[in-house]
Amino acid sequence: MFQFLNSSYLYSATPDLFVPAITRPLVQCVEQAIVTGEIQIYEYRLTIAEQSRDYEARIALSEEDEVMAIVRHH
Numbered sequence: 001m002f003q004f005l006n007s008s009y010l011y012s013a014t015p016d017l018f019v020p021a022i023t024r025p026l027v028q029c030v031e032q033a034i035v036t037g038e039i040q041i042y043e044y045r046l047t048i049a050e051q052s053r054d055y056e057a058r059i060a061l062s063e064e065d066e067v068m069a070i071v072r073h074h
Contacts, residue, residue, distance in 0.1 A: 022046070026057065033059045033067050 022044050029040035040059040045052055053073045062068040
């Protein structure tokens with residue numbers, strides 16, 4: 001489905017990396033970016049090793065049926 005270019009997650013599909021509560025809205029943002037051609041912003045919280053962090057993903061169309069996401073934590 002969606003792939004990340006981080007070496008530890010290379011070629012991993014989004015559903016394999018996140019819980020459904022994060023995956024569903026993320027997939028909707030990806031679909032919306034493809035349909036509208038507009039940048040989509042998705043904010044979410046992950047808890048890893050008992051530490052919560054907030055993230056923001058900016059999802060942009062890069063090809064007709066392909067998107068690129070830039071993710072930062074804040």
